[in-house]
Amino acid sequence: MNERSERTVQNGDAALSVKNLWKIFGRGADRIVGTPDAELSRAELKEKSGCVVGVRDVSFEVAPGEVFVVMGLSGSGKSTLVRCLTRLIEPTSGEIVVDGHDVVSASEAELRELRRTHASMVFQHFGLLPHRQVIDNVAYGLEVRGVGKKERRAKAEEIVGLVGLSGYERSYPDQLSGGMQQRVGLARALASDPSLLLFDEPFSALDPLIRRDMQNEVIRLHRELGKTMVFITHDLQEALKLGDRILIMRDGAVVQIGTPDEVVGAPADDYVKDFTSEVPRSHVLTLKWVMRDPRPGDSTDGPVMSSDTVVRRAAQAALASEHPVRVVDDGQLVGIVDDDAILRVVVAEEEVSA
Amino acid sequence: MTATIAPPRPQAGAEPPPPSEPRSLPRWAWALVVIGVWIVVWALTKGTDTLEIPVRVHTEVQQQLTDFRDSVLASRDTNPLIQFTYSLGGWFTDVVDWAQRMISIPDFPRPVPQIGWLGVTAIATWIGLAVAGWRIALLVGASFVSFGLFGYWSDSMDLLIVTFVAVVFSVLIGMPLAVWLGTSRRPWVVSMINTLLDIFQTMPTFVYLLPIVLFFGIGASAAVVCTLIYALPPIIRVAGHGIRNVSPTTIEATDAAGQTSFQRLRKVQLPMARKTIVVGLNQTIMAALSMATIAAYVDGPGLGKPVLSALFKNDVGGAFVPGMLIVVMAVMLDRTTTAASEASERAARGQVDLRLRRIVLAVTAVGALVAVWASRTYISLAEFPETSWGPTLAGWVDDFTEWFTDTFRGATDWFKNLISDYLLNPLQSLIAESPWYVTATAILLLAFVFGRARALLPTVICLAGLRYFGLWHDSMITLTMTLVGTLLVMILAVVFGVWMARRASVDLMLRPVLDAGQTIPPFVYLIPMLALFGPTRFTAIVAGVVYAAPVAIKLVADGVRGVSPTTLEASRSTGATTWQEITKVQLPMSRSSLVLAANQGLLYVLAMAVIGGMVGAGALGYDVVLGFSRSEEWGKGAAAGISIVLIGIMVDRICRAAAHDEAVTHDATRRPRWRAALGG
Amino acid sequence: MRKMRIGTKLTAVAAVAAFVLAGCGDGGSIDEQTEANESGAAGAGDCGDLNMAVNPWVGYEASAYVVGTVAQEKLGCKVNYKDLKEDVSWQGFGTGEVDVVIEDWGHPDLEKKFFDGSGDGSATDFGENGNVGIIGWYVPGWLAEEHPDILDWNNLNKYAKEFATSESGGKGQFLGSDPSYVQFDEAIISNLGLDFKVVFSGGEAATITAFEQAQKNKEWLIGYFWEPQYVHAEVPMEKVALPPYEDGCQDDPATVDCDYPETPLKKIVSTSWADEGGPGVDLVKNFNWTNDDQNLVAAWITSDGMSPADAAAKWVEENPDKVDAWIG
Structure with missing residues (x-):
């Protein structure tokens, strides 16, 4: 698992900020937001006006360099949400700012500029051009920007190497496996050197093993390039593995935004709880979630760990020691973890998977 | 390990609504009720208000059409539009004439064209080699030699020239429209273009042949223009369909890269739709060739001329040979364009050794140039030496035809009488002998039963149009024949389509026959059919069936073949017999193909209505021929042409609405595939 | 490699075929004939073009090709045959695309439209052609x-x-x-x-x-x-x-x-063409033959499978006196 540092978004310097975003499909959709109708449930609204809510009043901010995961079941509006971010789908109302550029009010030309230089996207079904070689698929973004052939090919070659496809530059997409095709998709998105990368369920069409490889690839690229990423998935494992923070959507609305351990440790409602019930909690929860306050009589001989140590990592040392683990942040003792607490997490998990 | 989250429990509202309760009565039962009532009313009222008019009487509306034509004709020396189109026609004539003097007719004072047959064959073969490889080169070479061997060298070259010019202009005019059709987000643009294409494709050529002569003159110019008009719709429709159906994911992905809409068109939509566009081009070429004989009616150069002149000598063999050469040309052009498209893809993918290819092409080019030089020097290489191949083949065909008609005439006569007495006559009596308002009401009710509300408006408009143009009775006879023809087409389509889908060898054997049936000019087989069935409505129906069956058979075969093998396997595992497999799995599952086949079959049968008029079917077809033949009846001919279009559109819209309704009630999620194929 | 061999083979086959055919052909030189045509053209009369409509029935074809053959062979006209139905032929008079309809069975409506007086005058009645x-x-x-x-x-x-x-x-x-x-x-x-x-x-x-x-x-x-x-x-x-x-x-x-x-079947011609005059106009004016004459040529075309041009040439050759009467 990659190292994460806590990031907080200061007002104004967010890589991406979304405020009160709505998307309603159907005739006369723009007249619904702000009326009592907007409060209706999806089914009720559909019944009443024939319109369908895709995204309902979503707001969030993403810090530069952060991996922000949006997750939800199919039909929860997550794909619509990510498409609204670069107006592949026109939002009904709300505010979107990417790198200080107002997306919603951008003209056609400004929007193109934004797509060409600031935000790139990777798609579930790749969306490659079957009549072009890998290298020209990767260079496509540069090509439409008007970069000369030599220059864009050089750049594309570099990126192809970066995603591990060297030697396949002259292949055609249909000659590649699914995983390799998605690497091309990834390379295409990276080629224009955007500050923001959008992923729309990029790996759900891939085999589990390849999916894991690709996830690691994203983690590696993120570490090397430090891009801001918005990552759509319906796979909670993936969300937990990649996300610095996770936004959980349901019926187009936000249910919870939080770090992985917050989502697992403190689900906002039964819906989220249901989601997270099968997650191996020991992989996600940190000691922060299992420690108790120190008591005067606690042993001081136990191993010392920080509060963001994952339970599974702590388990062996904790169980091997006769003494409870002491949780120390910044030289300060913040809590104590007993063997019982650790066992509760690990055993509960086994019951679930059994 | 990867715990993909499955929905924990069905979400409220996420589940598709349960299928609605079946209606109290199925549709066919309602249709039977309507027909039953119709028959009762017919028995009481038949023969009244049928709006039958004698052959040489025309209505006010028809007279107005004639007067309009006359006024345009009278103004031809002053009308700026005609001046313009005439100069355009003159330009077409010049282009064709120049090309003819190059390869087909003596370029005075030379006794021969600039390039003789050997040079032309060599160049064509070389082009075949360059664009599509050596197999195609052989095919092209053999085809060109056959044009000469059978004695129709210059007619073949003329047809090639006219087809080439017409197809080039079809593409120049058609592609922008196809792009418009393929990229427009406005539904009215799509439905407007589609309706116009429907009209162009169903309007009998004879109706616009005379106006074309008026606007563009006689000969090559008229031939190019009427070919152009007929060849234009396929490329617009098919290419537009291809552009519209480019994968939306790819469009989205490339949009996300910030492309302009022009970049999207040029770099994504057109390249990705290329295969479909080539199919459209092929269809356009085939349509152009099928106009060869019609163009000959206005002195259009080409192979149609000998076909037509053999027709009025009742010379079956003499019509067959040039007709067969039209088929040869069609097959050659079809295979060449298809192979060229595949070859260019291979070349683009770097699967061809470019250096070697250049050497081969250079060497063969030298050979071709030598042949050109030789054909400019020696008379026998310039003018194809006369052979006896053509007359010999014609003789064989004559003998065979005579033997065939003499042998089978009794049987065919019996079959004709059977169909006429038990199907055609009763049906025609019901449809055409009921008072017009009874038939109109019955058609309207049936349209509603099958197509629900969405079929009503087009049906009302078309029925009103039929009434307005004053040929109600003839229209109803034509409608009857078309229905019977379609029924026969569908029987053939199901039998042969299923057979072809189940046996690859049958498919392999039948395809070329079907191709030939589609491209051979009907004038070639009209006389044998007349000999077999006499000048009757049934002859007309058979001609329509011959023309329509290939399309329908292919559609059914493709549809049946498209049935998922898993489903077939599953049915076999339950121990189904072959018959059960066909009737319970393959046919029901290829329902949409059957509907499409019936729809296309019907339009193709209708397209032959005019030919039917020439073999004793009377009705609208005869009226169109009458309008073409006698200037004072032009308005009546035009009205008949419009009526044919109205019948075509009416039945087509009812069909589409029915299929749409079917698709909605049977399966809410699946979009009817064939609607897309029709461009609807 | 394979490709190249085939390509070369094709060339070789074409070249060989060329020379074989050249050898066994009649060997007539194109250049000689071109010169002959040029001098022939220089010495030709002032007949010019004759656009002959060919309506779609064999009897008509016989008449048209006989007149055309005489015009071409005896008078040096350049005859263009145009396969057209009657209506289209009449429309062509006014545009110069058609000069002669050699056998007209009577079209009151077309006469009204194109004859002088009631119509635009682009067509002229040139009298009966002898067929009934x-x-x-x-x-x-x-x-x-x-x-x-x-x-x-x-x-x-x-x-x-x-x-x-x-x-x-x-x-x-x-x-x-x-x-x-x-x-x-x-x-x-x-x-x-x-x-x-x-x-x-x-x-x-x-x-x-x-x-x-x-x-x-x-x-x-x-x-x-x-x-x-x-x-x-x-x-x-x-x-x-x-x-x-x-x-x-x-x-x-x-x-x-x-x-x-x-x-009585009639000849109809383009007024402007008739006004220009010339040997071709006189020929059409004088042309006259019987039903038997026409049936003979028509039978050669249909039963004997001769081309219309050949059949016409044969008749012209066998009937010099009738032809001479037309040329006058």
């Missing part, structure tokens, strides 16, 4: 032989049932013809009180096939037919006597109850 059109009701020869009384219209009703077909709805079938032709049969039938229904064959080919088959298979058939027509040479046919034609009995299409008149 005979239109009427015909039966196949075998029928006339076995039932001679059928040749009188008074007896037709007696046989009406025999003529019934799948198309005629219980009545006797009368086979109408190509819509181009003048036909009053519906009126004649109803005015003479005959129990027949007109079924239109819709085309000449259909009518001829019907008569051929009827004769061959001894089937009952009665229909509209005409002379001169080459098929009379192959299929015996007899004309049924209708009440004889009298002046005016066909004036009102609705009340016709008589036979068709004999029609």
